[in-house]
Amino acid sequence: MQTEMSLWSYANPTRFMATTRPLLPWLSALAAACLVVGLIWGFFFTPDDYRQGSTVKIIYLHVPSALMAINAWFMMLVASLIWLIRRHHVSALAAKAAAPVGVTMTLVALVTGAVWGSPMWGTWWAWDPRLTSFLILFLFYLGYMALWAAIEDPDTAADLTSVLCVVGSVFAVLSRYAVNFWNQGLHQGASLSLDAEENVADVFYFPLLVCIAGFVLLFVALVLARTRTEIRARRLHALQLRERMA
Amino acid sequence: MIRILSRDVALAVRAGGGFGLSLAFFLIVVVLVPFGVGPETAVLAPIAPGILWLGALLACLLSLDRVFALDREDGALDLLATAPVPLEGVALAKAGAHWLTTGLPLSLAAPFLAVLLGLPAPGHLWLAVSLLVGTPALSLIGTFGAALTVGLKRGGLLLSLLVLPLYVPTLIFGADVARRGAEGLALGPPLALLGAVTAGCVALLPFATAAALRVSLR
Numbered sequence: 001m002q003t004e005m006s007l008w009s010y011a012n013p014t015r016f017m018a019t020t021r022p023l024l025p026w027l028s029a030l031a032a033a034c035l036v037v038g039l040i041w042g043f044f045f046t047p048d049d050y051r052q053g054s055t056v057k058i059i060y061l062h063v064p065s066a067l068m069a070i071n072a073w074f075m076m077l078v079a080s081l082i083w084l085i086r087r088h089h090v091s092a093l094a095a096k097a098a099a100p101v102g103v104t105m106t107l108v109a110l111v112t113g114a115v116w117g118s119p120m121w122g123t124w125w126a127w128d129p130r131l132t133s134f135l136i137l138f139l140f141y142l143g144y145m146a147l148w149a150a151i152e153d154p155d156t157a158a159d160l161t162s163v164l165c166v167v168g169s170v171f172a173v174l175s176r177y178a179v180n181f182w183n184q185g186l187h188q189g190a191s192l193s194l195d196a197e198e199n200v201a202d203v204f205y206f207p208l209l210v211c212i213a214g215f216v217l218l219f220v221a222l223v224l225a226r227t228r229t230e231i232r233a234r235r236l237h238a239l240q241l242r243e244r245m246a
Numbered sequence: 247m248i249r250i251l252s253r254d255v256a257l258a259v260r261a262g263g264g265f266g267l268s269l270a271f272f273l274i275v276v277v278l279v280p281f282g283v284g285p286e287t288a289v290l291a292p293i294a295p296g297i298l299w300l301g302a303l304l305a306c307l308l309s310l311d312r313v314f315a316l317d318r319e320d321g322a323l324d325l326l327a328t329a330p331v332p333l334e335g336v337a338l339a340k341a342g343a344h345w346l347t348t349g350l351p352l353s354l355a356a357p358f359l360a361v362l363l364g365l366p367a368p369g370h371l372w373l374a375v376s377l378l379v380g381t382p383a384l385s386l387i388g389t390f391g392a393a394l395t396v397g398l399k400r401g402g403l404l405l406s407l408l409v410l411p412l413y414v415p416t417l418i419f420g421a422d423v424a425r426r427g428a429e430g431l432a433l434g435p436p437l438a439l440l441g442a443v444t445a446g447c448v449a450l451l452p453f454a455t456a457a458a459l460r461v462s463l464r
Contacts, residue, residue: 136411136414139407139410139411140411142407143407143408143411146404146407146408147394147395147404147408150395150398150400150401150404151397151398156397156461156462156464159461160394160458160461160462163394163454163457163458163461164394164408166454167390167412167451167454168411168412170450171411171412171414171415174415174443175411175414175415175418177415178414178415178418178419178439179414179418181418181419181422181435181436181439182418182422
């Protein structure tokens with residue numbers, strides 16, 4: 001047993017695997033519980049909105065997925081920086097593992113937004129700043145994943161994708177402001193914030209919080225599971241190489 | 247750095263360097279647009295700034311995969327990496343050479359192509375100005391993308407996928423300057439923002455490009 005424990009000790013793949021193995025089933029179960037409770041509560045036990053009718057209920061999917069789409073990229077940025085600075089393999093693999101989850105969240109947010117926009121705005125798609133920004137974020141995810149897929153050597157791939165992630169983050173923020181400059185939109189302002197007075201009624205707010213918690217847990221569980229898979233794949237590859245050498 | 251720059255420019259301008267290709271591509275894109283949307287000036291004039299910016303952007307993209315690939319094939323890139331000039335300087339010189347052989351001629355040719363699309367006369371100057379200010383950013387971003395994909399076998403298509411999302415801010419501000427210029431509106435803010443994007447790219451991207459090159463050369 002190590003005497004000095006720090007956060008960085010989890011960068012050891014063996015320790016990471018040992019810690020996450022018992023953790024993963026609990027996290028997954030908790031994520032499933034939150035999602036089931038939150039979605040059923042939201043879909044069946046909240047009243048219809050007086051203006052939007054039952055279409056308002058799509059926020060239980062739309063808001064959490066949109067939130068996680070951005071946070072997943074942010075997590076990839078942090079993981080990429082940790083890889084570039086401290087060169088912990090688990091960090092690079094976690095960034096790789098998060099990308100497909102993030103792109104799925106982005107797609108869910110875009111599709112649920114379109115489904116909601118069709119009856120409410122009368123159009124599936126509008127070149128609104130927020131919508132456009134999400135589409136651009138989607139393209140950033142695609143480029144990032146394509147770069148991972150294109151490079152054979154895993155360390156080179158980790159380095160180059162990390163650099164792309166850092167530069168891409170700057171340009172993603174820049175695009176957000178540029179798009180704002182380019183077109184004023186239809187999309188309502190932020191509905192949730194910690195400091196301002198909330199403008200979502202409590203009946204919708206609490207199930208929404210449960211759904212957000214569910215999506216966060218789902219994201220963490222998926223990324224952990226995918227990182228474990230990546231570590232196993234890496235070990236398998238190393239074993240196969242050793243076998244071929246012998 | 248100056249030597250690398252003049253060497254790259256010379257290589258591009260001489261026979262087989264493909265100097266005229268970007269310009270020809272730009273011309274063809276602009277000529278094809280009326281076939282797609284119809285020849286009426288009422289249709290063409292409002293979209294002319296956007297079309298010209300898009301055409302210039304795609305023409306810039308065409309020559310990007312050659313920025314580092316040829317030097318890598320003949321080993322010159324390894325020599326440049328061990329040269330007394332820091333790799334950041336090499337990256338900046340490469341981007342400068344790319345701009346001198348694509349961005350600059352494209353900017354100068356754009357007003358003539360604008361005539362073809364029926365852009366109102368006051369817009370010509372501002373179109374050229376917006377391209378002159380914006381295309382260095384395109385070259386710098388493109389050089390970064392080229393550094394990321396230099397070691398790859400099928401880097402060309404991937405390069406477009408990586409670079410095009412990064413072009414979004416430049417395109418938005420650049421096309422906005424050109425559009426406002428044509429309509430005679432105030433264009434200070436977008437022009438300033440376009441300049442800011444270019445200045446930021448000049449200041450920061452050579453470091454990212456050099457970092458990517460070091461990984462690729464390892």
